[in-house]
Amino acid sequence: MGLPAGPPRVVVVGGGFGGLQAVKTLRGADADVTLIDRNNYHLFQPLSYQVATGALSPGDIAVPLRRIVRSERHVRVLMGEVTGFDLGARELTMHADVLGGDSMEVPYDFLIVAGGSNYSYFGHDAWRPLALEVKSLDSALEVRGRILQAFEAAELIADPQTRESWLTFVVVGAGPTGVEMAGQIAELARDTLPGEFRDADPRSGRVLLVETADRVLTSFPSSLSRRAGRSLEELGITVLVDHTVVDVQADSVELQARDGTALRIGTHTVVWAAGVTASPLARTLADASGVDVDRAGRLTVEPDLTLSGHPEVIALGDMVRVRDPKSGEAQALPGLAPVAMQEGRYAGEAISRRLADPAASAADPPFRYHDKGTLATIGRGRAVAQIYGLKLSGLVAWVTWLVVHLFYLIGFENRVLVLLQWSYSFFTHGRGTRLITDAAGTRAEAVVGG
Amino acid sequence: MGLPAGPPRVVVVGGGFGGLQAVKTLRGADADVTLIDRNNYHLFQPLSYQVATGALSPGDIAVPLRRIVRSERHVRVLMGEVTGFDLGARELTMHADVLGGDSMEVPYDFLIVAGGSNYSYFGHDAWRPLALEVKSLDSALEVRGRILQAFEAAELIADPQTRESWLTFVVVGAGPTGVEMAGQIAELARDTLPGEFRDADPRSGRVLLVETADRVLTSFPSSLSRRAGRSLEELGITVLVDHTVVDVQADSVELQARDGTALRIGTHTVVWAAGVTASPLARTLADASGVDVDRAGRLTVEPDLTLSGHPEVIALGDMVRVRDPKSGEAQALPGLAPVAMQEGRYAGEAISRRLADPAASAADPPFRYHDKGTLATIGRGRAVAQIYGLKLSGLVAWVTWLVVHLFYLIGFENRVLVLLQWSYSFFTHGRGTRLITDAAGTRAEAVVGG
Numbered sequence: 001m002g003l004p005a006g007p008p009r010v011v012v013v014g015g016g017f018g019g020l021q022a023v024k025t026l027r028g029a030d031a032d033v034t035l036i037d038r039n040n041y042h043l044f045q046p047l048s049y050q051v052a053t054g055a056l057s058p059g060d061i062a063v064p065l066r067r068i069v070r071s072e073r074h075v076r077v078l079m080g081e082v083t084g085f086d087l088g089a090r091e092l093t094m095h096a097d098v099l100g101g102d103s104m105e106v107p108y109d110f111l112i113v114a115g116g117s118n119y120s121y122f123g124h125d126a127w128r129p130l131a132l133e134v135k136s137l138d139s140a141l142e143v144r145g146r147i148l149q150a151f152e153a154a155e156l157i158a159d160p161q162t163r164e165s166w167l168t169f170v171v172v173g174a175g176p177t178g179v180e181m182a183g184q185i186a187e188l189a190r191d192t193l194p195g196e197f198r199d200a201d202p203r204s205g206r207v208l209l210v211e212t213a214d215r216v217l218t219s220f221p222s223s224l225s226r227r228a229g230r231s232l233e234e235l236g237i238t239v240l241v242d243h244t245v246v247d248v249q250a251d252s253v254e255l256q257a258r259d260g261t262a263l264r265i266g267t268h269t270v271v272w273a274a275g276v277t278a279s280p281l282a283r284t285l286a287d288a289s290g291v292d293v294d295r296a297g298r299l300t301v302e303p304d305l306t307l308s309g310h311p312e313v314i315a316l317g318d319m320v321r322v323r324d325p326k327s328g329e330a331q332a333l334p335g336l337a338p339v340a341m342q343e344g345r346y347a348g349e350a351i352s353r354r355l356a357d358p359a360a361s362a363a364d365p366p367f368r369y370h371d372k373g374t375l376a377t378i379g380r381g382r383a384v385a386q387i388y389g390l391k392l393s394g395l396v397a398w399v400t401w402l403v404v405h406l407f408y409l410i411g412f413e414n415r416v417l418v419l420l421q422w423s424y425s426f427f428t429h430g431r432g433t434r435l436i437t438d439a440a441g442t443r444a445e446a447v448v449g450g
Numbered sequence: 451m452g453l454p455a456g457p458p459r460v461v462v463v464g465g466g467f468g469g470l471q472a473v474k475t476l477r478g479a480d481a482d483v484t485l486i487d488r489n490n491y492h493l494f495q496p497l498s499y500q501v502a503t504g505a506l507s508p509g510d511i512a513v514p515l516r517r518i519v520r521s522e523r524h525v526r527v528l529m530g531e532v533t534g535f536d537l538g539a540r541e542l543t544m545h546a547d548v549l550g551g552d553s554m555e556v557p558y559d560f561l562i563v564a565g566g567s568n569y570s571y572f573g574h575d576a577w578r579p580l581a582l583e584v585k586s587l588d589s590a591l592e593v594r595g596r597i598l599q600a601f602e603a604a605e606l607i608a609d610p611q612t613r614e615s616w617l618t619f620v621v622v623g624a625g626p627t628g629v630e631m632a633g634q635i636a637e638l639a640r641d642t643l644p645g646e647f648r649d650a651d652p653r654s655g656r657v658l659l660v661e662t663a664d665r666v667l668t669s670f671p672s673s674l675s676r677r678a679g680r681s682l683e684e685l686g687i688t689v690l691v692d693h694t695v696v697d698v699q700a701d702s703v704e705l706q707a708r709d710g711t712a713l714r715i716g717t718h719t720v721v722w723a724a725g726v727t728a729s730p731l732a733r734t735l736a737d738a739s740g741v742d743v744d745r746a747g748r749l750t751v752e753p754d755l756t757l758s759g760h761p762e763v764i765a766l767g768d769m770v771r772v773r774d775p776k777s778g779e780a781q782a783l784p785g786l787a788p789v790a791m792q793e794g795r796y797a798g799e800a801i802s803r804r805l806a807d808p809a810a811s812a813a814d815p816p817f818r819y820h821d822k823g824t825l826a827t828i829g830r831g832r833a834v835a836q837i838y839g840l841k842l843s844g845l846v847a848w849v850t851w852l853v854v855h856l857f858y859l860i861g862f863e864n865r866v867l868v869l870l871q872w873s874y875s876f877f878t879h880g881r882g883t884r885l886i887t888d889a890a891g892t893r894a895e896a897v898v899g900g
Contacts, residue, residue, distance in 0.1 A: 040598060040886045057507040059883030066646035067884070076648045079602040079886075098603035098616075138887055148490060152529040153548035166548075196516035198526045420870070433509030434517070436490045436529075437588055 007032050007074070008355055011092065011108035013082050013281065015042050015065045018114035018317040018340035018347075023075060025348025029355050033075045034106060036094060040064055040079050043137050046337055047405065049177060052134045052143035052271075053184040054192075054434040062137050078106070082281060085111075085288045087310055110312050110351050113281055114344065117318035117335060119173075120275025120296065127248040131272035134177060143271060145436040147185060150269045151193060152436075154200035165266030167205040170253050172245050173274025174211035175219070176376035179228060181271050182209040183379040186235040191380075192434075207237045208265065210255060212244045212274075217376055217384065219334060224384040227393045231382045245274075276335060278319040285315060294321060300330040303366035305347055314350070316343035325366040333369050337408070342369055375401045457482050457524070458805055461542065461558035463532050463731065465492050465515045468564035468767040468790035468797075473525060475798025479805050483525045484556060486544060490514055490529050493587050496787060497855065499627060502584045502593035502721075503634040504642075504884035512587055528556070532731060535561075535738045537760055560762050560801045563731055564794065567768035567785060569623075570725025570746065577698040581722035584627060593721060595886040597635060600719045601643060602886075604650035615716030617655040620703050622695055623724025624661035625669070626826035629678060631721050632659040633829040636685040641830075642884075657687045658715065660705060662694045662724075667826055667834065669784060674834040677843045681832040695724075726785060728769040735765060744771060750780040753816030755797055764800070766793035775816040783819050787858070792819055825851045 008031045012019045015037035023035050041062040050056040069075040080096035083103065091107040118135060121127045132146055133139045147169070154166040167189075171182040186207045193202035209216070209232060215225040216232065216239060232239050240255065246262070247254035253270055255263045278297035286293045291308050293299050299307075299315055303325040307313040317340040321330035333339045346367045353364070373387030375397070383397035392400060458481045462469045465487035473485050491512040500506040519525040530546035533553065541557040568585060571577045582596055583589045597619070604616040617639075621632040636657045643652035659666070659682060665675040666682065666689060682689050690705065696712070697704035703720055705713045728747035736743045739757050743749050749757075749765055753775040757763040767790040771780035783789045796817045803814070823837035825847070833847035842850060 040602060040884070057509045057883070058885055058887065059507045062885050064646075064884045066643075070646050073648075077646075078606060079599075080606065096603075096606055098599065098606060104606070137885070141887060149529075149548065152490060153546075156528060156530070156546055156548060156554070193516075196514075196520050196527075198523075433507070434490070434514045435508055435512050435587070437508065437591060 008109040009034065009107060010110045010112070010351055011036065011106055012112045012114070013037075013092070014114035014116060014279075014317070015039070015077075016045070016114060016116050016317065016340060017337045018116075018344040019112065020065075020068065021341045021344030022112050022114070022316075022348040022351075023069060023072075025345045026075075026352060027072060029074075029348075029352045031074065031110075031351075031355055033072075034078060034108075035065060035069065035075060036078045036080060036082055036106070037065060038079070038081050039137070040066070040077075041137070042068060044408075045135070046176075048134045048137060048140040049180045049184060051137065051433075052140040052181065053147065053188050054144055055184070057433045058137055058141065080104075082113075082115075083284075085285055087288045087307075087313065090312070108312075110354075111314070112344075112347050112351070113285060113313070113315045113319070114317045114340065115279030115281035115319045116340075117276050117278050117296075117298075119272050120277040121272070122275055124248070127245075127272075130248050130250055131172070131270045133272055134181060141437060144434075146269055147188070148434055148436050151189075151197065151200065151202055151205075153268070155197050158199075161266070163200055164204075164206075165251060166268055167200065167202070168208070168265060168267040169205065169269045169271070170208045170210060170265060170267050171271045171273060172210050172253075173272065174209050174213075174216035174239070174241070175273060176217065176374075178209060178211070178271075178273035179216055179232065179376055179378055181273060182207050182232060182237050183235055183377070183382070185271075186237050187379050190236060207235075208267075209237055209239050210243050210245060211239070211241045214241050216241065219374060220376070220384060220386060221391060224386060224391055224393060228376065228378055228384045231378045231384075231393075235379055235382075276318065282315070282319040285313070289313075294330070294332075296332075298332060304350065304364040305343060305367050314347045316340065316347055322367060334374075336374065338372065339369055343367060375404060377401045458559040459484065459557060460560045460562070460801055461486065461556055462562045462564070463487075463542070464564035464566060464729075464767070465489070465527075466495070466564060466566050466767065466790060467787045468566075468794040469562065470515075470518065471791045471794030472562050472564070472766075472798040472801075473519060473522075475795045476525075476802060477522060479524075479798075479802045481524065481560075481801075481805055483522075484528060484558075485515060485519065485525060486528045486530060486532055486556070487515060488529070488531050489587070490516070490527075491587070492518060494858075495585070496626075498584045498587060498590040499630045499634060501587065501883075502590040502631065503597065503638050504594055505634070507883045508587055508591065530554075532563075532565075533734075535735055537738045537757075537763065540762070558762075560804075561764070562794075562797050562801070563735060563763070563765045563769070564767045564790065565729030565731035565769045566790075567726050567728050567746075567748075569722050570727040571722070572725055574698070577695075577722070580698050580700055581622070581720045583722050584631060591887060594884075596719055597638070598884055598886050601639075601647065601650065601652055601655075603718070605647050608649075611716070613650055614654075614656075615701060616718055617650065617652070618658070618715060618717040619655065619719045619721070620658045620660060620715060620717045621721045621723060622660050622703075623722065624659050624663075624666035624689070624691070625723060626667065626824075628659060628661070628721075628723035629666055629682065629826055629828055631723060632657050632682060632687050633685055633827070633832070635721075636687050637829050640686060657685075658717075659687055659689050660693050660695060661689070661691045664691050666691065669824060670826070670834060670836060671841060674836060674841055674843060678826065678828055678834050681828045681834075681843075685829055685832075726768065732765070732769040735763070739763075744780070744782075746782075748782060754800065754814040755793060755817050764797045766790065766797055772817060784824075786824065788822065789819055793817060825854060827851045 010031045011034045044061040047061045080094040084093040091105045095103045132143045150166045154163045189202045189205035242258040243255045246256045282299040298321045301320045305314045318335045321332045375385040377383040381395045383401045385392040385397040460481045461484045494511040497511045530544040534543040541555045545553045582593045600616045604613045639652045639655035692708040693705045696706045732749040748771045751770045755764045768785045771782045825835040827833040831845045833851045835842040835847040
């Protein structure tokens with residue numbers, strides 16, 4: 001492969017579950033590893049909705065990347081945004097604000113790109129600034145501020161209809177994140193806030209969960225979907241399956257039922273957790289290599305996760321579809337942390353092998369996802385789980401969820417503190433970090449004033 | 451006093467130490483109490499510098515105001531910004547973004563204004579957007595992001611001089627906050643970050659503490675100032691007493707020594723902790739009443755903290771000077787939490803007394819501050835304290851500081867968690883929340899790009 005004099009350079013783009021796992025797997029490799037991320041932290045993204053509702057602090061679910069790889073002297077972390085790839089020259093372009101407009105080129109011998117995905121507005125990009133998300137830590141903090149501000153607004157506003165619209169929360173998309181968000185907002189309104197307001201009763205708040213499909217949690221067996229639906233209703237959530245969002249305004253959303261009925265709902269708080277659109281890095285890589293992307297912007301990679309014609313480039317996670325070794329058809333794996341982590345480990349092992357024996361590079365067996373199960377939590381003591389084919393619900397599923405999530409809080413030395421925080425919140429219905437901080441304010445003003 | 455039919459209305463502006471203490475003292479009073487604040491939380495401000503350096507999370511030192519007064523059914527909390535007073539009509543004007551440009555009028559029978567203060571740029575308001583502060587929670591989060599970004603920048607930039615300027619931190623003002631900030635930044639660079647960077651060595655970072663006076667901590671006896679100065683130097687901090695800031699730019703500051711020598715220092719991170727300028731509410735009240743303000747914008751109040759000619763209006767805390775009952779001269783008390791808290795308690799008691807017996811209103815004894823002592827911490831195990839005249843330094847002062855601060859974390863049910871967090875950080879040199887979040891990014895771009 002014509003490696004240069006120093007150790008081979010492996011560059012990993014993205015410090016999410018996939019990228020970080022690749023870096024960890026390269027621990028023993030004789031290589032210079034560079035990890036590039038826009039943020040200085042790894043986010044335990046499955047719990048970002050807990051930050052969005054004040055149950056956990058950002059520091060509980062985000063840990064500095066530098067701290068994670070601190071003891072691995074062959075790993076370097078760069079904070080910046082990757083903007084382009086030159087696959088021929090084997091280098092990428094990175095932008096960082098501190099470079100004052102300049103970019104820097106980062107050369108590689110092996111490249112792993114794990115850029116993740118965003119939610120999709122299905123072509124309605126005008127809705128994006130009006131809706132809220134819990135994908136990133138910053139957006140989760142914004143959601144936290146906006147939800148709390150809605151209750152503050154309701155307390156100030158005397159007009160009953162306007163007040164009602166401030167106390168109405170619409171969650172779009174009934175996948176695990178949407179279900180979790182709806183559950184958390186309902187618990188906030190029902191258990192945490194009552195008693196703290198004098199004019200507006202948080203208990204009169206409404207949470208609507210909107211889903212285009214005919215059931216919640218479509219990735220689960222339908223019996224668990226039914227149980228989850230019941231749990232949501234027990235929490236007072238209005239579950240609107242067979243409904244599609246057709247318009248989003250600053251103070252309302254319009255829904256359309258499958259039978260064509262239209263429904264306009266006054267609300268200032270729309271949390272979006274639907275659809276998938278791959279990181280723009282997928283298209284950047286596609287343009288650089290001539291490989292195609294699908295409608296969700298996902299890059300097609302080979303069965304061994306490499307880019308066609310570029311065995312030195314691996315792409316993984318939510319931003320790719322993997323070609324089936326037999327049929328040759330590209331297939332999207334579920335957008336779950338375990339998928340990304342297994343792919344990251346596979347990528348790290350493949351590169352380690354090739355570094356040890358450059359001649360063996362074509363011999364990798366195709367990547368295969370081992371599905372150990374999926375979990376979704378709805379609220380305190382309420383969850384559904386499918387683990388090795390076993391279906392669980394209720395408290396036992398919730399405890400499973402808790403154990404699995406604590407176990408997987410990778411690199412989190414403060415795991416015990418998080419557990420204490422959770423136990424405390426569980427028994428007191430408290431939410432320690434119900435703070436409206438700046439990120440929220442700025443955006444809220446823009447939306448409310450506009 | 452011509453009270454209306456319902457219970458008398460007491461309005462408290464500001465949920466800091468003074469305002470909150472007044473509300474708590476009014477617990478038993480037969481009155482409708484309204485607490486107004488721009489933020490939805492009370493901030494334990496003496497520890498905001500710990501958030502600014504990643505040692506504590508915002509949720510550790512800020513607690514929702516509604517939670518604090520939850521069980522007091524006669525207290526109502528409104529989130530908004532007070533913009534004017536009509537002392538004749540006995541009402542104030544409040545603005546909240548959610549009111550969509552409209553304001554609301556809040557009537558009162560008794561008014562307590564505790565708006566606090568800001569740092570002063572001594573007429574150089576152009577420096578304000580370039581410098582950082584730890585006065586508010588939002589600004590502390592911004593400082594956290596900016597300090598961490600400076601180390602990230604140093605890792606990316608190859609030019610030695612530019613890198614050095616990113617690793618240079620200038621703290622202006624050697625009062626308790628300045629001393630604490632300098633100590634924390636030095637510990638971050640010296641103990642927490644080394645080992646996490648590959649190109650830039652955080653240990654080569656410089657912390658400069660600039661003070662116009664001839665010693666640090668001028669409010670302490672000079673023997674303690676000397677000890678604090680030695681502790682700062684042991685931490686590697688360059689203490690520049692007898693130096694004044696004469697210019698602040700995005701990438702440098704200029705200092706002038708007392709002998710006239712000028713000194714320009716390359717830096718992107720200037721933390722400002724000098725001077726005092728009262729909350730604009732002081733001038734608003736002064737304009738409404740014809741009372742004067744001093745050069746720092748502080749309102750002069752009577753010995754019983756009332757506004758001259760308006761026994762129903764009390765102002766307190768950093769935004770006032772109190773008239774001496776004998777000499778009649780106005781005097782500024784130290785800008786410390788205990789002063790504000792004692793004034794808040796005094797105000798609450800005075801109003802409770804007048805509510806119980808309206809005829810007794812003129813009989814209040816003048817307010818007197820009981821100085822139990824002052825504390826300042828410099829770093830792990832390093833502090834100075836003067837308590838009831840007793841001078842302490844080193845570990846014993848630091849433990850005293852720790853105990854006092856934990857004891858006074860009012861309303862913080864998670865006090866034990868904070869203690870655990872601290873103990874953990876103390877033994878590991880760790881800082882759990884070294885996260886660069888949005889507020890930081892936005893501002894940093896503006897400054898760096900400009």
